[in-house]
Amino acid sequence: MGGTVPPLPDSDRGRGASRPGASGQPRGRDAGTPAVAVSTHRAMTPESMAGAIEAGLKTDRFGRPLSVYEQVGSTNDEAAPLARQGASEGTTVIAQVQTRGRGRRGRTWHSPAGGLWLSVVLRPRLAREQWPLLGLAASAGAADAVGEVARLPVRVKWPNDLLVEKRKIGGVLIETSGTAAIAGIGINANVPPGALDPEIGGTSLLAWLGHPVDLVELACAVLGRFEWHYDLLHRDPEAILGRWREHDVTLGRQVRVWGAQDLEGVAEDVDSRGALLVRTPEGLQRVVAGDVSLRTVETPAE
Numbered sequence: 001m002g003g004t005v006p007p008l009p010d011s012d013r014g015r016g017a018s019r020p021g022a023s024g025q026p027r028g029r030d031a032g033t034p035a036v037a038v039s040t041h042r043a044m045t046p047e048s049m050a051g052a053i054e055a056g057l058k059t060d061r062f063g064r065p066l067s068v069y070e071q072v073g074s075t076n077d078e079a080a081p082l083a084r085q086g087a088s089e090g091t092t093v094i095a096q097v098q099t100r101g102r103g104r105r106g107r108t109w110h111s112p113a114g115g116l117w118l119s120v121v122l123r124p125r126l127a128r129e130q131w132p133l134l135g136l137a138a139s140a141g142a143a144d145a146v147g148e149v150a151r152l153p154v155r156v157k158w159p160n161d162l163l164v165e166k167r168k169i170g171g172v173l174i175e176t177s178g179t180a181a182i183a184g185i186g187i188n189a190n191v192p193p194g195a196l197d198p199e200i201g202g203t204s205l206l207a208w209l210g211h212p213v214d215l216v217e218l219a220c221a222v223l224g225r226f227e228w229h230y231d232l233l234h235r236d237p238e239a240i241l242g243r244w245r246e247h248d249v250t251l252g253r254q255v256r257v258w259g260a261q262d263l264e265g266v267a268e269d270v271d272s273r274g275a276l277l278v279r280t281p282e283g284l285q286r287v288v289a290g291d292v293s294l295r296t297v298e299t300p301a302e
Contacts, residue, residue, distance in 0.1 A: 046070050046096065049216065053094070056220040061090030062120055062227040063220075069093070073100035075119035076175055076184040083121045083180035090227070091121040094219060098186075110197035114190035114206065116170075116218055120226065122181040125234055131174070131181060132274035132288070133233055135160045136244040138172040138183045141229040143247045145221035146170070146187060150205050150213055158250040158267070158276050158292055162187070166249075166294075168202035185222060189213055241270060250276070250292060259290025267292070 044052070050068040057063045065088075072078050072095040079093045095118075098111030111117045124131060139156045146162065146169065147154040155163045160172035170187035188196065188204035190212040196202055205213050233240040245251065255267045257278060265280035276287040 044215070049094070049096070052216040053219050053223075056216060058220070058224050059090070059227045061088070062223040062230075063092045064088075064090050066092045066094065069095045071095060071097040071099060074098055074184075075117050076173065076182045079119040079121050079182045079184075080175070080177040083177040083182060087121050087180075089121060089123040089180075092118060092223065094118045110195075110200075111186060112191055112195045114192065114195070114204075114212075116185070116187040116189045116215055116222065118186075118219065118222070119182050119184045120223070121177075122183055122230070123179070124181055126237075129273050130237065131176075132159075133237055133240055134181055134183060134230075135172050135174045136270070136274050137229040137233045137240050138174070138185060138226055140240065140243045140247055141226035142170065142172065142185050142187065142222055144229075145218065145225040146205070149218050149221050150209060152205075152208065154247065155249040156244065156247040157294065158248070158270065159274070159289070163249060164203060164208055168200055169205065169208075183226070185226070187218065187222070189215055189218055237272065241272070241274075244270070249294065254295040256293045256295055257287050257290045258293075259287060261285075263287075264295070 046068040050066055053063065053068070054066055067078075069078070072093070075093045075095050075098060077100070078095075079091065082091055082093075094116070095111070097113050098117045122134065124134060126133070136159075139160050139162065143154040143156050143162055146152070152164055154169065157163055160174075161168055162170040170185070173184040175182045175184070188202060190206045191204040193204065193207040196204060196207070229240060229243060232243070250267045251269060253267055254264070255278060256262070256264045257276070263278060263280050263285055265278040265285065268277045268279050268284070270276055271286065276292070278285045278287055
């Protein structure tokens with residue numbers, strides 16, 4: 001639906017430039033930056049990681065320009081002022097560690113070394129009421145990318161959770177910044193099991209596979225798949241809904257929703273604006289935002 005999904009990126013595109021290092025900005029080994037190991041067992045400083053990602057990108061806009069940080073509070077918080085200052089669509093911020101990562105409703109999202117934590121500046125050419133579809137496009141794109149890099153079936157739970165066998169592997173957070181949107185994507189890639197947040201009950205690719213994945217390959221794949229789905233959203237919003245449904249685990253299930261109103265029922269569909277339609281004893285309810293628990297899954301709402 002909506003065209004053929006392109007192959008994963010390879011490494012034949014030349015590298016671009018990343019922002020120079022200053023206090024709190026991307027830094028190289030000569031500044032004493034700790035190394036981060038990836039699946040190739042090479043040591044990756046923020047500068048070397050940025051160069052490797054830029055060399056592997058197959059995107060037109062996403063990841064261009066790119067800044068990679070050793071540590072930030074939140075990549076969304078780093079990207080938001082860039083958007084307000086006129087940063088072009090696709091401007092991307094990646095952090096090796098987030099100290100104040102967050103999910104929906106301001107919840108803390110534990111973001112230690114080994115994960116992929118990134119944010120992309122978007123300038124949607126959509127009516128504001130369609131902006132919730134951005135999260136569906138990002139979720140579908142991230143699920144495609146993680147699934148193909150890790151060779152795992154990755155599913156999505158409305159509105160933006162990424163799951164492997166009912167356990168949370170990552171998520172998406174869309175926030176507005178003036179006329180722009182910031183899409184934050186977090187994936188528990190090479191996070192050791194002991195570093196995972198026990199309150200979420202999630203997993204990581206490292207824990208699931210027993211070996212690390214290449215964070216550079218994963219970053220290139222996520223940016224490529226997300227851009228493809230984002231462009232598809234602008235061409236054919238209904239096609240994005242179809243792509244999201246292909247990964248979905250929510251529809252047709254008994255759910256409980258916490259949000260502006262708490263309700264229980266059967267999740268029947270998502271509408272043209274990305275809202276979840278839940279059939280309750282009182283009738284069909286439209287849920288714009290909230291936390292969803294699949295009632296047959298013994299995990300807390302996320």
